[in-house]
Amino acid sequence: MKKLLLPLLLATSSLxxxxxxxxxxxxxxxxxxxxxxxxxxxxxxxSMKNEAEKRGIILKFSDGQGKQENQIRAVRSFITQRVDAxxxxxxxxxxxxxxxxxxxxxxxxxxxxxxxxxxSDESLFVCFIGSDFYTEGKMAADWLAKAVNGTGNIxxxxxxxxxxxxxxxxxxxxxxxxxxxxxxxxxSQSGDFRRSGGKEVMEALLKxxxxxxxxxxxxxxxxxxxxxxxxxxxxxxPGQDILIVSIDAIKEAVAxxxxxxxxxxVECNPLFGPKVYDTVAKVLAGETVPKxxxxxxxxFDSTNAxxxxxxxxx
Ligand code: AHR
Numbered sequence: 001m002k003k004l005l006l007p008l009l010l011a012t013s014s015l016x017x018x019x020x021x022x023x024x025x026x027x028x029x030x031x032x033x034x035x036x037x038x039x040x041x042x043x044x045x046x047s048m049k050n051e052a053e054k055r056g057i058i059l060k061f062s063d064g065q066g067k068q069e070n071q072i073r074a075v076r077s078f079i080t081q082r083v084d085a086x087x088x089x090x091x092x093x094x095x096x097x098x099x100x101x102x103x104x105x106x107x108x109x110x111x112x113x114x115x116x117x118x119x120s121d122e123s124l125f126v127c128f129i130g131s132d133f134y135t136e137g138k139m140a141a142d143w144l145a146k147a148v149n150g151t152g153n154i155x156x157x158x159x160x161x162x163x164x165x166x167x168x169x170x171x172x173x174x175x176x177x178x179x180x181x182x183x184x185x186x187x188s189q190s191g192d193f194r195r196s197g198g199k200e201v202m203e204a205l206l207k208x209x210x211x212x213x214x215x216x217x218x219x220x221x222x223x224x225x226x227x228x229x230x231x232x233x234x235x236x237x238p239g240q241d242i243l244i245v246s247i248d249a250i251k252e253a254v255a256x257x258x259x260x261x262x263x264x265x266v267e268c269n270p271l272f273g274p275k276v277y278d279t280v281a282k283v284l285a286g287e288t289v290p291k292x293x294x295x296x297x298x299x300f301d302s303t304n305a306x307x308x309x310x311x312x313x314x
Contacts, residue, residue, distance in 0.1 A: 110124070135297070137173040206236075221253035
């Protein structure tokens with residue numbers, strides 16, 4: 001008996017030596033999501049939830065329903081619950097300092113994902129993971145300038161006012177057009193990143209400007225798809241009468257490119273759940289992580305949309 005027990009005990013104790021208390025502990029992560037305004041957002045939420053489940057992480061998920069105060073309340077409740085880490089996808093860029101200070105005081109690491117925040121003290125969050133919205137807007141402008149030879153009247157469908165993607169995509173697009181005086185933004189209104197918003201704003205813009213509109217620049221695919229609906233209902237042909245440029249590359253938009261209704265969609269990849277949890281694990285293990293980590297994004301137009309369609313994951 002003794003002969004059998006000794007190797008067993010040794011094996012067990014050497015195994016235990018590798019399982020540190022930290023590694024053995026089930027992680028609890030709080031995630032304050034902005035809401036469910038778009039197909040992109042649904043894919044992002046799914047990526048965060050599915051990956052947490054795969055890794056055995058307890059995810060406390062909060063849907064902010066498009067309100068910053070809901071997100072702030074959720075973060076405060078994560079602090080009270082003493083979660084191991086907090087992930088925030090901030091609806092807007094400003095107004096986060098007080099709650100980030102509370103998390104820092106409670107020694108709970110905060111990872112900002114998807115949208116950036118403007119704070120006076122960068123140590124209030126560990127790092128940012130998401131896309132480079134400025135580059136996306138610039139890619140859209142460069143592609144458009146080339147496609148239309150630098151001329152045309154544009155209407156812009158902006159995202160949520162005050163949000164990083166609306167701010168950055170707007171600025172980058174305007175910067176990109178600066179070299180093309182023949183490309184003019186004749187109107188710019190917010191559709192709040194929603195399909196219904198894109199449709200309503202486009203209906204109003206068509207009434208206001210009629211045939212003067214040659215190009216639509218939408219800050220996301222949902223608004224572009226809503227605009228396509230409005231254009232068709234007005235008896236016009238999207239892709240022929242009006243050229244539409246957009247951002248996100250959700251599957252439905254890539255299909256619209258393949259069908260010739262949408263001219264181009266610049267990718268903004270929402271599937272970064274795995275990267276977020278890898279980062280959480282590193283941070284909790286005391287490792288240094290990059291302050292900013294951008295996802296790789298590409299662009300889909302008539303040259304590659306049909307081929308890309310079968311493998312689109314969102
Ligand atoms: O923050 C990312 C943006 O938010 C996506 O482009 C848009 O679809 C979403 O609602």
